[in-house]
Amino acid sequence: MAATPADRSPESTLAFLREGYRFISTRCERLGSDIFTTRLMLEPTICLRGRPAAMLFYDTERFQRAGAAPKRAQRTLTGRGGVQGLDGQAHRDRKGMFLSLMTPAAIGRLGQLVADEWRARIPAWEAAGPVVLYDEVACVLMRAVCAWAGVPLAEREVARRTGQMHDMITGAVSVGPRYLRGLLSRRRAEHWIGDLVERTRAGTLAAPEGSALRTIALHRDPRGRLLPRRIAAVELINVLRPTVAVDRYVAFAALALHDHPAWVDRVRGSDEATEWFVQEVRRYYPFFPVAAARVRHAFDWQGHHFPAGRRVLLDLYGTNHHPHLWPEPERFRPERFAGWRDDPYGFVPQGGGDHLAGHRCAGEWVTIELMKQAVGLLTTAMRYRMPPQDLAVDLARVPARPPSGVVLDDVRRAG
Numbered sequence: 001m002a003a004t005p006a007d008r009s010p011e012s013t014l015a016f017l018r019e020g021y022r023f024i025s026t027r028c029e030r031l032g033s034d035i036f037t038t039r040l041m042l043e044p045t046i047c048l049r050g051r052p053a054a055m056l057f058y059d060t061e062r063f064q065r066a067g068a069a070p071k072r073a074q075r076t077l078t079g080r081g082g083v084q085g086l087d088g089q090a091h092r093d094r095k096g097m098f099l100s101l102m103t104p105a106a107i108g109r110l111g112q113l114v115a116d117e118w119r120a121r122i123p124a125w126e127a128a129g130p131v132v133l134y135d136e137v138a139c140v141l142m143r144a145v146c147a148w149a150g151v152p153l154a155e156r157e158v159a160r161r162t163g164q165m166h167d168m169i170t171g172a173v174s175v176g177p178r179y180l181r182g183l184l185s186r187r188r189a190e191h192w193i194g195d196l197v198e199r200t201r202a203g204t205l206a207a208p209e210g211s212a213l214r215t216i217a218l219h220r221d222p223r224g225r226l227l228p229r230r231i232a233a234v235e236l237i238n239v240l241r242p243t244v245a246v247d248r249y250v251a252f253a254a255l256a257l258h259d260h261p262a263w264v265d266r267v268r269g270s271d272e273a274t275e276w277f278v279q280e281v282r283r284y285y286p287f288f289p290v291a292a293a294r295v296r297h298a299f300d301w302q303g304h305h306f307p308a309g310r311r312v313l314l315d316l317y318g319t320n321h322h323p324h325l326w327p328e329p330e331r332f333r334p335e336r337f338a339g340w341r342d343d344p345y346g347f348v349p350q351g352g353g354d355h356l357a358g359h360r361c362a363g364e365w366v367t368i369e370l371m372k373q374a375v376g377l378l379t380t381a382m383r384y385r386m387p388p389q390d391l392a393v394d395l396a397r398v399p400a401r402p403p404s405g406v407v408l409d410d411v412r413r414a415g
């Protein structure tokens with residue numbers, strides 16, 4: 001049995017927080033291995049990166065999700081009792097509920113709603129002077145996804161509810177007041193959505209057939225039971241929150257257009273070039289650093305021992321930047337996606353493997369569609385200037401984003 005290389009430090013939590021997205025890759029490079037052991041959050045942990053590692057990690061016979069996510073992430077980011085922590089038949093049933101929402105027609109409708117909301121905002125941006133794209137797009141996405149999901153949202157509520165979605169995301173990786181804000185925002189959002197679930201069940205709120213609100217409120221588990229009100233709220237928030245989070249990718253896409261201006265002309269009017277561009281944004285820029293699971297039963301893999309119950313982290317960012325998978329991984333080159341075919345274990349910005357059988361993101365097609373819409377709108381529906389600002393993405397900060405949020409000035413309608 002090969003000894004699995006080990007991180008030297010007796011406890012690496014602080015190093016993880018300090019180094020962020022590069023924590024696992026830096027050690028893989030130092031140790032000359034895509035697998036090593038370390039201690040994180042006072043617990044022995046195995047870290048992995050690369051395609052063979054992703055194939056292993058998404059083997060649901062060998063790994064489970066129950067008990068894998070840190071409590072802090074459950075209390076803020078994902079909520080407790082949602083699909084992310086389920087295994088086996090319970091997971092498949094709940095995941096099927098999400099995937100039933102993701103028909104091409106429904107995704108197209110959400111894309112259209114986002115485009116309509118975005119266009120409707122352009123006159124206000126024209127009048128406003130400098131605007132922060134990240135903040136504006138967050139509200140555009142929130143309005144659109146609520147309309148799409150059947151969730152009533154008054155205009156005066158948009159900023160507050162969008163803020164709650166953001167708080168849940170940043171709270172998971174914060175300490176002190178930002179963590180507490182994440183907790184509070186989750187409690188308020190679950191209360192808000194829980195009410196809507198109850199009213200839908202009682203027939204006093206008419207959620208449209210096929211909408212996320214109706215589907216989740218009326219979903220029955222394999223034993224015929226409705227989801228408890230709080231769990232139904234957690235799951236509907238699992239649609240709203242990550243859709244708003246596409247704002248980060250939109251900010252990165254605007255940054256990429258700024259840094260690689262030749263692509264502005266290439267993506268304009270070309271669906272194919274837009275697709276490559278969007279995929280490269282998802283590969284190149286940091287979003288989710290890792291996915292976490294636990295070993296079900298002890299096993300050996302490539303000479304390494306995986307004890308039962310051991311926590312395992314798959315480096316998503318590091319796999320998308322693995323030099324054996326991606327030539328010149330630190331260069332932004334959308335053309336690398338020309339003729340590319342889906343690689344469910346080598347390209348994992350939103351997790352890998354199979355969407356239904358495993359934990360790969362249920363919103364991957366939505367994300368791609370909304371990013372394509374955004375790139376189309378940025379390059380054809382408006383003109384703008386980007387004044388001097390701080391755009392340096394810090395890989396030590398999770399979740400990353402351009403620090404300025406991408407400030408646009410002199411916005412004008414085009415096309």
Ligand code: HEM
Nearest residue numbers: 083084239242243245246287288291350351359361362363
């Ligand atoms: C903003 C871009 C997004 C990113 C970067 C992202 C990323 C991810 C990642 C890394 C996972 C976990 C994969 C794993 O555990 O192996 C995940 C799971 C999930 N995502 Fe996303 N996601 C995004 C957008 C969305 C959208 C738009 C939706 C819904 C409309 C969504 C719904 C979900 C759900 C329900 C899960 C849990 C799946 C499961 O546990 O089986 N995500 N996502």
